[in-house]
Amino acid sequence: MVDVIPKHIKDVWDRWNIRGAIILSLTLQAILICFSPLRKRTPRSLLIILVWTSYLLADWSANFAVGLISKNQGKESKPDDPPQDKKLMALWAPFLLLHLGGPDTITAFALEDNALWLRHVFGLVFQAIAGVYVVLQSLPNSLLVIIALVFASGAIKYIERTTALYSASLDKFRDSMIQAPDPGPNYAKLMEEYKAKNEARLPTKIILIDEPDKEHRPKKLVHPSKALSGERKDSQHPSNGSSRGRKDTTKLYHLEIVQYAYRFFNTFKGLVVNLIFSFRERDESLEIFENLKDAEEALRIIEVELGFLYDALFTKIAVLHTFIGSLSRVVASGTLVAAFILFHKKPNKWKDFHDADVVVTYTLFGVGLALDFISILLFMFSDWTFAALTSLKDDPEEALWSPFHKAFNWLLGQRKLSWMKQACYENGEHNCTQECKCEQKCTQECKCVNVHDVLTTQFFLRRWCGSMNVFNFLAYATNAKVERIHDARSGFRIYSWIIIAYPFGLVNFVIQKLGEWMMKGISVVHRAITRKVNETSRKKLWARRCLFPFYIGFVSNIPHATKSFCNGILDFFDISDVLDKIHKNLFVHGEPMTKQLWEFMFEELKTKSKFGDSPENAKRISLARGEWTLRANLPEGADREKLVRYVTNVDYDQSLLMWHIATELCYQNKKETIPKDYDKSKHYSYREFSKIISDYMMYLLILQPGLMSEVAGIGKIRFRDTLAEADKFFQRRHIENYRDVELASETILDISSDVDPMGVKGDRSKSVLFDASRLAKDLMKLEEHFEIDKWEILSKVWVELLCHAACHCDATAHVEQLTRGAELINFVWLLMAHFGLTDQFQINKGDARAKLIIGK
Structure with missing residues (x-):
């Protein structure tokens, strides 16, 4: 009988299978602890695939290794094996339990993993039984104390992971925020007293004493702008890198940013499970955000708050920052260190055990201790630690800053947002004045018309990706190269990406050209053969009866049948959608966040929050998708309702696509003029904001359907x-090969659109191409006739469209996106909650209390 697997390969496997499985499990743990924290900083697919693969294989490899060790314990030793090798392998089983506990940086890859906490309870029980079985098989064993210590450390780590999964499962997460049952005032006692007073014929009545109105409600927090007024001395607060302290004392310190974020995290984490908030929570948040002096502070608070939310749902951090969690970590680390010391001091281990096995054991201890040290560092320098060890005082003037506060503030200052001034591109060139011929990185004295502060925080200091992916419909339709408005990449990243992407682009180009030439060649040959067959069929009867049906009816249809068959295979295995998504991703690029764009959105929501003083108004604002802006910013003579119909009489996804194409048509129009007496820098800023948000919303609609599932429709x-x-249309106009978005836009606008396209085409096709053309022309006429900057209107409409999507996106989809670098829509979602612009606040119903009044 022939062995399928050669004997020497089997011998190698028998000798190294356990050691290999142990090293594989250890390697996967190192990958997870080092790379899993990076997934909240970048949406890169390669990193996500690496973490996902390691996460799935980590448990499998540990279980597999435990099974191999258990099986090996029952086998008879070979003559060339040292007598106590199995006793050393019994020490490896608790290490695998330690690996199953997983690193602190990731307990769940997705929210669904948290619901499997009960499976991990069973896993803990059975892995403990397997470990005990392995140890019992090795008795008597001189390593029993060391095994017990490692076993204790592993069990604690596994319990930590199970507890983290349990507390992060949505049902338990909701239960942890629900307050104790409140029976309210004693109705029965009140009515008994009321009845007794009436029977005694005393003039009695019951009145309801409402809670104070929001203007008279007590304010629990001193606002930052007041708390950090010039009255506080610099000596009482940490300096920002200088001994003299900070001159601008109206801004929040880095430590205060984290403290406010932690307070709001504990309040608004109920958004994840759709809890209802009270008017007090709404007013407390609104008071802080309305009076912030700088919109950047709001951005920093929200990014830290989203970081807390990520840690609570996908890591062990929230569990470890409890008293029991901290104590368990000290015990787990201490037992592991004690076990290593005892093993290192054990005499004759190199004689009693195989050298390779001793090396593997030292590797397990060394890497395990190193990973544990990294976990402790991440634990100590996390935002949770700074928030837990300090408290936000109601009256900061009474809080004297200690050296610890100064140290914490300095450490947090290393992760502050970094901005770089950059001139914006316009038609491939920097948008500069004649006097200023600056480069991409502008100086403080730059006189560019449109210079913005681009977010350039270093990768390892980020709390989120800091950019927005954008996708443009007309660029995709014309296969045009997309120009970046801003580019925050360093020169090294730009050139390295060109070097990496160029071969793939060249191969793709060659394949496309070969395909085109092949199809043209087949077409030429087919036409020649068809002409010859037709000529022969007219002259010869046999050709007319045999050759013509065979070629025309069978051979000529083979390419079409082959194409249909391939398409059927792709559809059956759902490959066509994957290929289509890959093709679309070629037209996606990242636009870095700019300070001016965030300030613009912040001010828009801040203005709207003033009208959201009742649930009805707040809901109407959150439901608005452009009509609020159009009615508020257009004069009556501008035929507001004509533009309002483009958002109210169509579905949201239809409106989104229509306004996106209209925005691009206006953006590519080079004949536009700036209204008189209008700030040129504001005009270009609004133009840029409209372009970026428009392309970003199209990216969400087409390539992030999970975030838009509630409003995407068809x-x-x-x-x-x-x-x-x-x-x-491009084929008829013979411009399909020009790859020019500007030319395509001009050609679309040249088509007369006096008649409603729906009246001509009917509703069979869902295309909105020429509806968007009509909208673009209406916006241009608006600017021409009323001297209204259409870009200001467009930018504000796009903010409303973004807010509509943010508050209608499922909360779990927002949380899931945090594991892929986070998106701007996540920040807008939380910012709307801070301004009270959601339907999850009951802000007009206080706690009315009944009081029994007895008259004279």
Whole structure:
């Protein structure tokens, strides 16, 4: 009988299978602890795939290794093995339990993993039984004390992970925030007293004493702008890198940013499980955010708050920052260190055990201790630690800053947002004045028309990715190269990406050209053969009866049948959608966040928050998708309702695609003029804001359907129909190969659109290409006739469209996105909650209390 696997390979496997499985498990733990924290800083697919693969294989490899050790304990020793090798392998089983406990930086890859906490309880029980079985098989064993110490450390780590999964499961997460049952005032006692007074014929009545109105409600927090007024001495507060302290004392310190974020995290984490908030929580948040002197502070508070939310749901951090969690970590680390010391001091271990096994054991201890040390460092320098060891005082003037506060503030200052001034691109060139011919990185004295502060925080200091992916419909339809408005990448990153991407682009180009030449060649040959077959069939009867049906009816249809068959295979295995998504991703690039864009959105929501003083108004504002801005910013003579119909009479996804194409048509129009007496820098800023948010919303609609599932509708069908109409139109105009978005835009605008496209085409096609053209022309007429900057209107409409999507996106989808670098829509979602612009506040119903009044 022939062995499928050669004997020497089997011998190698028998000798190294346990050691290999142990090293594999250890390697996966190192990958998880080092790379899993990075997934909240970048959406890169390669990193996510690496973490996902390691997360799935980590438990499997540890279980597999325990099984191999258990099986090996029952086997008879070979003559060339040292007598106590199995006793050393009994020490490896508790290490695998330690690995199953997982690193602190990741307990769940997705929210669904938290619901499997009960499975981990059973896993803990059975792995403990397997470990005990392995140890019992090795008795008597001189390593029993060391094994017990490692076993204790592993059991504690496994319990920590199970507890983290349990507390982060949505049901338990909701239960942890629900307060104790409140029976309210004693109704029965009140009515008994009321009845007794009436029977005694005393003039009695019951009145309800309402809670004070919001203007008279007590304010629990002193606002930052007041708390950090010039009255506080610099000597009482930590300096920002200088001994003299900070001159601008109206801004929040780095430590205070984390403290406010932690307070708001404990309040608004109920958003994840759709809890209802009281008016007090709304007013407390609104008071702080409305009076912040700088919108950047709001951005910093929200990014730290989202970090707390990520840690609570996907890591052990929240569990470890409890008293029991901290104590368990001290015990787990202490027992592991004690076990290593005892093993290192054990005499004759190199004689009693195989050298390779001793090396593996030292590797397990060394790497395990190193990973544990890294976990402790991450624990000590996390935002949770700074928030837990300090408290936000109601009256900061009474709080004297200690050296610890200064140290904490300095450490947090290393992770502050970094900005770089950068001139904006316009048509591939920097948008500069004649007097200023600056480079991409501008100086403080730059006189560019449009210079913005671009977020350039270093990768390892970020709390989120800091950029927005954008996708443009017309660039995709014309296969045009997309120009970046801002580019925060360093020169090394730009050139390295070109070096990496160039071979793939070259191969793709060669394949496309070969395909085109092949199809043209087949077409030429087919036409020649068809002409010859037709000529022969007219002259010869046998050709007419045999050759013509065979070629025309069978051979000529083979390419079409092959294409249909391949398409059927792709659809059956759901590969076509994957290929289509890969193709679309070629037209996606990241636009860095700019300070001016965030300030613009912050001020828009801050203004709207003033009108959200009742649940009805707050809900109406959150539901608005452009009509609020159009009615508030357009004069009556501007035919407001004509533009309002573009958002109220259509579905959200239809409105999104229509306004996106209209925005691009206006953006590519080079004949536009700036209204008189209008700030040129504001005009270009609004133009840029509209372009970025428009392309970002199209990216969400087409490539992030999970975030837009509540409002997307049939957006995919509309996109495909609009793309089909665009392709057909470009082919008729013979511009399909120009790859020029500006030319395509001019050609679309040249088509007369006096008649409603729906009246001509009907509703069979869902295309909105020429509806968008009509909208663009209406916006241009608005600017021409009323001297209103259309870009100001467009930018504010896009903010409303973004807010509509943010507050209608499922909360779990927002949380899931935090594991992929976070998105701007997550920040807008939380910012709307801070301003009270959601339907999760009951802000007009206080706690009315009944009081029995007895008259004279």
